[in-house]
Amino acid sequence: MMSYAIEADGLRVVRGGREVVHGLTFKVPRGSVVGLLGPSGCGKTTVMRAVVGVQIVAGGTVTVLGHPAGGRELRRRVGYATQNPAVYADLTVRENLRYFANVLGVPRGDPDRVIEEVGLVDARNQTASSLSGGQLHRASLAIALLGEPELLVLDEPTVGLDPVLRGELWELFHELADGGATLLISSHVMDEAARCERLLLMRDGLLLADDTPEALRATTGTQDLEDAFLRVIQGQETVA
């Protein structure tokens, strides 16, 4: 079995007439939890869109599970949760999940399994329009988990959640990885970086670092990942 779930080589993306991702090259090992971090607007969502194959790319290649990103053979093997929850407002949580389960052709028991995984059992009969922001995000995450995809691409999945729930979701992410799934998770919260096995640090459409949290701490000489990120940026500016 190949060892990488994602291989990006020289990825360039133009949006709104401007190049916003400038030749990114990185690999995401299978079965790992990888954080995509960086300030707002640095290009995280754009990279994720390229990985799931919904972004027109200006140059370079993205290979996902051995196939070109967005290929037909990847349809059920990649799950994507966007920042804006994509659920039907007038359907209940369970109805939404049953609907998407049908579309994807996944096993019948899947909706109830994922509802439990994201902790929405008590809210399963509420319409999506009546959910809180955090619950809505979890409903969207549940859809991405349908069919047990091999690669999960999650755009800020823990935004707006309380620390307890965030902790529980990170436990779930690691359980999924232990089961063989690969997770690419974006965040701009540095305390979440420590929960990842590897980190891709972005800034202004460039990749500044691709390393483990431990190696980043060691090379920058600081325990705090927020400081480590700042030092990587400072190092970059000195080089430039």
Ligand SMILES: Nc1ncnc2c1ncn2[C@@H]1O[C@H](COP(=O)(O)OP(=O)(O)OP(=O)(O)O)[C@@H](O)[C@H]1O
């Ligand atoms: N539809 C669009 N048209 C033009 N420019 C866009 C479009 N979408 C994004 N951009 C620009 O592309 C750049 C990267 O945006 P992207 O959404 O990938 O950043 P991000 O790191 O995910 O930000 P955030 O953390 O705020 O979600 C930004 O400068 C943004 O303004």
